[in-house]
Amino acid sequence: MSEDSALFDKGLPIRREVLGAEYVDGSMAKADDFMMAFQRATTAWAWGWAWGDPTLERKTRSMLNLAMLTALGKTPEIKLHVKGALNNGLTVDEIKAVLLHATAYCGIPAGLDAFKAAHEVLVAEGALPGKK
Structure with a gap:
């Protein structure tokens, strides 16, 4: 498993908890191959890496x-x-x-x-x- 995949898996539940599963799942469902690259990046980097860091509440x-x-x-x-x-x-x-x-x-x-x-x-x- 790549580091980005691990961060995506870490970030997806955090993103759902903060923004709401309906919003997140809707964004993912609407994404074509082009937009899915952004969905994967934002989920991995913003939510897995940044929001997933336990230093800040x-x-x-x-x-x-x-x-x-x-x-x-x-x-x-x-x-x-x-x-x-x-x-x-x-x-x-x-x-x-x-x-x-x-x-x-x-x-x-x-x-x-x-x-x-x-x-x-x-x-x-x-x-x-x-x-x-």
Whole structure:
């Protein structure tokens, strides 16, 4: 078994636990041969190697991801990782604090996009009440 295969096998259950099996399995099922190369790489490297390292708790990793994704302006990934942050035990207040911290360093436009994305997910997941 190659190192990448071992990391893929290590990363797949972690990825499912954090992002949800429905999302992960759907992404894998939709992947053709071309996109499967990316699915294998991200599962092995991000989830097997990075998330599979026991040094940091998953809650901490979720905080880091939200801050980095805010800095990069990756709104779809912010939405995905807000759901993952909830799965990893972050509270709404902790998510808000991470996004405020990122806003201070990344700027108001990046922070606003992150807040809007997070709010959408938090309402959809029932962590925040919807608009009345």
